Amino acid sequence: MTLIRVWDLPTRMFHWLFAAACTVAWVTGDDARYTEWHLFSGYSALGLLGFRLVWGVVGGRYARFTQFVRGPAALAAHLRTLFTPRRHRHLGHNPAGGWAVLLLLALVGLLGLSGIAVLGGEEGFGPLAGTLSIAQGVAFHRLHEGLAWALLGMVGLHLSGVALESLLQRESLPLAMVSGNKRGEAGAGVAVSGRNYPLPALIMLLVIILFAASYLWPHLGASEEQPYYPFPAPSLSQSALWQQSCGECHLAYHPSLLPQRSWEQMFATQQDHFDEELGLGEEEVATLLAHARANSAEQVVRELSWRTLRSLDVGETPLRITETGYWKQAHAELGEAVWRHDKVRGQLNCAACHRDAEQGGFMNGAMRLPR
Amino acid sequence: MRRAIRILTGTALAVLSAIVAPQVGADTIDERLAAYQAEGAANFSAERGKEMWFREFTASEDGKGRRCTSCHGDNARVSGKHAKTGKPIEPMAPSINPERFGDAAKIEKWFKRNCKWTLERECTAQEKGDFLSYLRQL
Numbered sequence: 001m002t003l004i005r006v007w008d009l010p011t012r013m014f015h016w017l018f019a020a021a022c023t024v025a026w027v028t029g030d031d032a033r034y035t036e037w038h039l040f041s042g043y044s045a046l047g048l049l050g051f052r053l054v055w056g057v058v059g060g061r062y063a064r065f066t067q068f069v070r071g072p073a074a075l076a077a078h079l080r081t082l083f084t085p086r087r088h089r090h091l092g093h094n095p096a097g098g099w100a101v102l103l104l105l106a107l108v109g110l111l112g113l114s115g116i117a118v119l120g121g122e123e124g125f126g127p128l129a130g131t132l133s134i135a136q137g138v139a140f141h142r143l144h145e146g147l148a149w150a151l152l153g154m155v156g157l158h159l160s161g162v163a164l165e166s167l168l169q170r171e172s173l174p175l176a177m178v179s180g181n182k183r184g185e186a187g188a189g190v191a192v193s194g195r196n197y198p199l200p201a202l203i204m205l206l207v208i209i210l211f212a213a214s215y216l217w218p219h220l221g222a223s224e225e226q227p228y229y230p231f232p233a234p235s236l237s238q239s240a241l242w243q244q245s246c247g248e249c250h251l252a253y254h255p256s257l258l259p260q261r262s263w264e265q266m267f268a269t270q271q272d273h274f275d276e277e278l279g280l281g282e283e284e285v286a287t288l289l290a291h292a293r294a295n296s297a298e299q300v301v302r303e304l305s306w307r308t309l310r311s312l313d314v315g316e317t318p319l320r321i322t323e324t325g326y327w328k329q330a331h332a333e334l335g336e337a338v339w340r341h342d343k344v345r346g347q348l349n350c351a352a353c354h355r356d357a358e359q360g361g362f363m364n365g366a367m368r369l370p371r
Numbered sequence: 372m373r374r375a376i377r378i379l380t381g382t383a384l385a386v387l388s389a390i391v392a393p394q395v396g397a398d399t400i401d402e403r404l405a406a407y408q409a410e411g412a413a414n415f416s417a418e419r420g421k422e423m424w425f426r427e428f429t430a431s432e433d434g435k436g437r438r439c440t441s442c443h444g445d446n447a448r449v450s451g452k453h454a455k456t457g458k459p460i461e462p463m464a465p466s467i468n469p470e471r472f473g474d475a476a477k478i479e480k481w482f483k484r485n486c487k488w489t490l491e492r493e494c495t496a497q498e499k500g501d502f503l504s505y506l507r508q509l
Contacts, residue, residue: 248458249453249456249458250453250456250458251456251458274455275432275455275488276484276487276488277483277484277487277488278484279480279483279484279487345457346456346457348455348456348457349456349457
């Protein structure tokens with residue numbers, strides 16, 4: 001028995017970076033504030049996957065698909081003899097591990113592609129921006145989430161397999177994925193020190209670092225006065241009169257936050273506007289209502305408006321944005337402490353957290369809970 | 372020489388407008404007071420204006436007290452806060468906020484809206500004149 005170099009350096013680096021990218025993507029996926037880093041990790045995983053597919057053809061001996069991808073018969077034989085003395089010890093991936101690798105790679109590939117579809121459809125960003133409707137984006141979102149759960153399950157299987165195989169072989173497989181070495185007999189084409197391919201590994205590392213820097217760079221130039229929003233809002237139509245008339249007493253909520261019927265009722269009842277008699281002139285009302293109608297939730301193509309409309313019952317005419325189902329859903333996880341916070345004080349002050357609320361943005365990445 | 376004259380006249384104009392500018396608000400207030408007098412009001416009193424500015428009225432809606440200072444705050448020289456929305460309201464004192472009382476239409480708009488909320492009726496010409504007489508000297 002001697003130590004044999006099984007996993008070359010690029011394969012090991014791929015493995016751990018891939019695992020890290022998937023972990024970051026999983027952790028950042030549920031919180032819109034971290035969309036930017038969700039995308040960074042998702043794109044990284046896709047890039048690493050691309051590398052692995054190429055490396056699986058031209059890479060080191062045990063990295064090649066032809067070395068470890070076996071048919072169903074070999075898989076069945078492996079599983080049948082797993083707990084018998086006849087079990088065969090594989091230096092590289094065993095047949096079950098080989099299939100786990102393929103499934104993990106396939107799931108991450110589908111996750112990346114569906115994620116790009118979500119980004120294009122729901123947010124209007126990325127390579128598919130403008131080609132998908134919001135409804136399609138939402139459908140891909142559901143698929144994306146389903147795939148993520150499937151990947152979590154697959155990772156669980158993978159880890160169980162690694163643990164089991166480590167016990168059976170009396171050798172730590174995770175450690176082997178760090179050092180690259182496993183115990184084995186040299187001979188019959190098995191070299192003691194397989195090639196390590198440092199150059200491809202170095203290139204991989206450089207590409208990842210440059211990619212991370214491209215995400216970090218704009219943040220370095222940002223300040224309180226000129227914050228950096230990774231996802232700028234679509235160019236929403238603004239009205240100076242709207243900003244002035246509505247903005248005198250409260251944030252001038254953008255018309256795309258409510259349906260047309262809400263705005264019509266809002267101005268029809270302006271003499272009893274949340275307990276205040278506005279006394280707006282006829283001409284002023286006409287101008288404001290025209291702006292509201294032209295930019296209501298029905299008119300503006302954006303996820304926020306789409307989801308707001310979808311959350312309302314037919315004929316439901318909310319006058320408060322906080323009465324819409326989507327608003328409640330989007331703020332459900334916030335504790336009482338947030339609303340009582342000195343810089344927030346109630347639910348009218350969108351701009352306390354949504355730093356682009358004045359223009360109606362409410363984009364991912366522009367939201368910060370006050371300290 | 373021509374350039375010197377241009378600079379001199381320019382400076383003179385700038386100084387003149389700087390002296391005149393703060394008076395614009397005062398002119399608007401005087402013009403409003405004259406208009407209230409034309410409506411029958413007379414002998415405006417800053418004292419009465421002050422008393423009313425801090426007086427509490429009971430809202431029929433919720434039985435709670437409402438005062439001008441509910442939103443404008445007890446100190447007219449600092450910003451107030453909308454009682455419901457919390458939006459900051461610029462100071463009322465013209466000495467701190469020179470833009471205050473510079474626009475007759477605005478004065479009437481806010482008298483109308485805010486008297487309705489606080490007193491649940493429009494203010495009379497006499498009351499408006501008293502308010503302006505009180506606030507202008509702050």
